[in-house]
Amino acid sequence: MKHINLSVEEGTVTAFVGPSGSGKTTLLRTLNLLQLPSTGSIKVADKTVDAPHISKGDIKALRKYSAMVFQQFNLFKNMTVQQNVAAPLILNGLATRQAAKQQALEILDSVGLSDVVDQYPITLSxxxxxxxxIAxxxxxxxxxxxxxxPTSALDPELVESVLNTIADLAKQHITMVLVTHEMQFAKxxxxxxVFIENGEIVDQGPATQLLSGQDNGRISSFVNSLSHNS
Structure with missing residues (x-):
């Protein structure tokens, strides 16, 4: 990645789009220091870190403000659904074990999963x-x-339920940065x-305008290629 200058306003959703291998995931992972930058600075809430002098304390402090949802779920296979959601609350000292279990039930209910709280991940779609x-x-x-x-590893018929869950979070004005090929959903x-190619930001702006491709021929051809492939 190079020449990156990006800000995300609190309470908004920002979509990173662009061809495969363009650097979208690298940039996303840099935002919570899963990928360490060699130059520049990153600020989340009131925590700023400056590369290349990033300490373990900096990493811990910055990650306190963010959470990551991966393509491959990364759930704990030996824990129930409820235990998976309660675990970060307990491990980060944010709630007692009992309170974390109760909070997990409430969150799972809010995403329509109250009927699977005692199941293990392997039994779920x-x-x-x-x-x-996401919970x-x-x-x-x-x-x-x-x-x-978040939908790239899913069969097509399973995509909608995940997109609906993300859309519900957006309505709650939860700040999100999303790497996606789902152009219609992003709009x-x-x-x-933010359109990214060859490790650089080619263009950025309002999603409905940028993803229509009207102002940029490269973005237009990319969006059209996705529509023809879908």
């Missing part, structure tokens, strides 16, 4: 597992949720979009 991942992310009340192509829920 991919869509259900991804919604558990786990919102449990810690982060300043920003980072979602890395519906994102206030802003």
């Amino acid at each position: 991919g869509g259900q597992q991804q919604r558990v991942s 786990r992310a919102i449990a810690v009340k982060p300043k920003v949720i980072l979602l890395d192509e 519906q829920i994102a206030q802003n979009a």
